[in-house]
Amino acid sequence: xxxxxNTSYIVSIDKTILGCYLALLVIGLLVMLDISSxxxxxxxxxxxxxxxxISIFATIITLYFVKVDKLRPLNRWLVYLIIGLLxxxxxxxTKTKGAERWLMLGPVGIQPSTLARLVLILYFAGYLDxxxxxxxxxxxxxxxxxxxxxxxxxxxxxxxxxxxxxLSTLIICGATLLGMLVYAGLRKRFVLGMLMLGMIAGTxxxxxxxxxxxxRINTYKVYxxxxxxxxxxxxxxxxxxxxESLTALTSGGFLGTGMAHGRAKHYxxxxxxxxxxxxxxxxxxxxxxxxxxxxxxxxxxFRIIKLAETQENRYHKYLMAGLGMNIFLNAxxxxxxxxxxxxxxxxxxxxxxxxxxxxxxDSISIGLVLNLxxxxxxx
Numbered sequence: 405x406x407x408x409x410n411t412s413y414i415v416s417i418d419k420t421i422l423g424c425y426l427a428l429l430v431i432g433l434l435v436m437l438d439i440s441s442x443x444x445x446x447x448x449x450x451x452x453x454x455x456x457x458i459s460i461f462a463t464i465i466t467l468y469f470v471k472v473d474k475l476r477p478l479n480r481w482l483v484y485l486i487i488g489l490l491x492x493x494x495x496x497x498t499k500t501k502g503a504e505r506w507l508m509l510g511p512v513g514i515q516p517s518t519l520a521r522l523v524l525i526l527y528f529a530g531y532l533d534x535x536x537x538x539x540x541x542x543x544x545x546x547x548x549x550x551x552x553x554x555x556x557x558x559x560x561x562x563x564x565x566x567x568x569x570x571l572s573t574l575i576i577c578g579a580t581l582l583g584m585l586v587y588a589g590l591r592k593r594f595v596l597g598m599l600m601l602g603m604i605a606g607t608x609x610x611x612x613x614x615x616x617x618x619x620r621i622n623t624y625k626v627y628x629x630x631x632x633x634x635x636x637x638x639x640x641x642x643x644x645x646x647x648e649s650l651t652a653l654t655s656g657g658f659l660g661t662g663m664a665h666g667r668a669k670h671y672x673x674x675x676x677x678x679x680x681x682x683x684x685x686x687x688x689x690x691x692x693x694x695x696x697x698x699x700x701x702x703x704x705x706f707r708i709i710k711l712a713e714t715q716e717n718r719y720h721k722y723l724m725a726g727l728g729m730n731i732f733l734n735a736x737x738x739x740x741x742x743x744x745x746x747x748x749x750x751x752x753x754x755x756x757x758x759x760x761x762x763x764x765x766d767s768i769s770i771g772l773v774l775n776l777x778x779x780x781x782x783x
Contacts, residue, residue, distance in 0.1 A: 414467070414468065414778045414779070416778065416779045417467065417774045417777070417778045417779075418707070418711065418773075418774060418777050418778075420703065420704075420707045421704060421707055421708065421711075421770065421773060421774060421777075422774065424700045424701075424703055424704040424707070425463075425704070425755065425767075425770050427700055428697070428700055428701070428704075428754070428755035428756055429456055429459075429460070429755050429756075431685070431697060431700075431756055432452070432456070432681075432753075432755055432756035432757065433452070433453065433456060434663070435681060435684055435685060435688075435756065436448070436449050436452045436453075436677060436681075436758060437449050438663055438664055438666075438669065438684070438688065439669045439676055439677050439681075439684060440677075441664070442664075442669055442670055448677060448758060451758075451760075452677075452758050455758075455759075455760045455763050455764070456763065458760075458764065459763045459764050459766075459767035460767065462764055462767050462768050462771065463767045463768065463770055463771040463774070464771070465771070466768050466771025466772055466774075466775060467771045467774045467775050467778065468775075470771070470772070470775055472720070472723070472772065472775060472776060473717075473719070476530055476719065479523075479526045479527045479530050480527065482523045482526065482527070483523055483524075483527050483557050483561070485523075486516060486519055486520045486523045486561065487557075487560055487561060487564065489507060489514075489516035489519070490516050490517065490520065490561065490564035490565065490568065491564060492507060492516075493506070493507045493516050493517075493568055494564065494567050494568055497568070498513065512760075513760075513761075514760075514761050515570075515761040515762070516568075517565045517568055517570040517573040517574075518573060518761045518762050518765055519761065519765060520561055520565060520573070520577065521573065521576065521577055521580070521730055521765060522727075522730075522765050522768065522769065524558065524561060524577060524580075524581060525580065525581075525584070525723065525726035525727060525730060526723065527554075527557065528554070528581055528584050528722070528726060529584070529719055529722035529723035529726055530719055531551075531553070531554045532584065532585070532588045532718075532722050533718040533719040533722060535550055535551065536588065536589075536718060538550040538551075539585075539588050539589050539590055540589050540590075540591060544594070547594070558581065561577075562574060562577070562578070565577070570750070571749070572737065572749035572750050572751040573751065575606075575737070575749070576730065576733050576734055576737065576751065578602055579729075579733050580726060580729045580730045580733055581726075582595065582598055582599070582602075583725075583726070583729045583733075584722060584725060584726045584729065585598075587722065587725045587726075588722060644674075645673065645674055645675070645680070645748065646744055646748060648668060648672050648673045649668075649673060649680055649683045649742050649743075649744070650743075650744055651668075652666065652667065652668035652672075652673060652683050652684070652686065652687040653683055653686040653687060653694075653742065653743065655667070655687055656686045656687040656688065656689070656690045656691070656694075657690050657691070658690050658691045658692065659689075659690040659691075659692060660686070660687065660688045660689040660690030660691075660692070660693055661687060661688050661690075662688060663688050663689070664688075665688065666684060666687040666688040667687070668680075668683060668684060668687055669684055677757065677758040678752050678757050678758050678759055679738070679741065679748075679749075679750055679751065679752065679757070680741075680742055681752075681753055681756055681757045681758070682694065682697065682738055682739050682742040682753050682756075683742045685697055685756075686742065694739075697739075697753075697756065698735065698739055701731070701732055701735035701736075701754065702732070704728070704731065704732070705728050705729070705731065705732035708724055708725075708727065708728030708773055709724075709725060709728055711724065711773070711777045712724035712725045712728070715776065720776045723772065723776070724772075724773055724776055724777075727769040727772060727773055728773070730769065731754050731766055731769060734751055734752070734753070734754050734762075734766075735753060735754050737749060737751055738751055738752060738753040738754075738757070739753070754766045755767075
């Protein structure tokens, strides 16, 4: 007797998501080529190109071969794994800019705090699906009891990320997970309460923590257009990076100086290929080029959210929403830092900046979204 195999194959994927993803990768390659051509060597460009190829391959593997529902039981084990990696990086990690962020595996460095973003979204999506009938509880005590595992694992991971001094990842993780809770239907008063706790914790960290965070806030007060009665610039070393970023963006004007004609990439702007790559885009391609990059990220986000709303499976719905929020929040924070709308942090621009772990995580996220929204035909 012949067994019925419930197999299927993909016949089409969402062209808007794929187009935005590929366009941003191409923009990143062009800007990285531009930056590398005037700096010491092309090594960073070749490395970035390899990262892009690996990330595209990871997207394809995730799209065609990952069975999202079958892997769902592994989400908790991924949480255990990421906790182990975060502990390991604190004690044996490579320190960069005062933070223990990198775990070296031979010649390859990985950033466990960045991997934690994806793992937490996977775990949150599954847990929110399982506890959907409890998310709208009015009693705080009952709600906390139902969500003890979620609270416990998240708290442990957040503490470890904080100890590794990667505050920007902590903020993005917290905002993404809070967004997922709102999306799942958490009562507004609990959302406001969590926001207040987050703001209090952030204030304590900035005022009582490492001095460089306090310096960044003071610099933000000087250069942010959102703050009235700003202090006068002091030309201090702490203000240099923000000042150079704003100078470059201003010089770009509406159409930009033109590719290869920018000044900032000539070592005037530190972190030009990572944290401040959006500044290079704004200087050389002007307001139009900078707006296009932000528009592509916005289009990607709203398309993911729109498709999430069509999902009948709640796990898929929450997972897609979380992945979309995470990518878009990263883009908003990175561009906001370049324009001094928010204080300086250390995060990259999705799909554009140099950075292997972040690019890989974001590409896997796109692969998962394409996987969940692909049209299939039964064999």
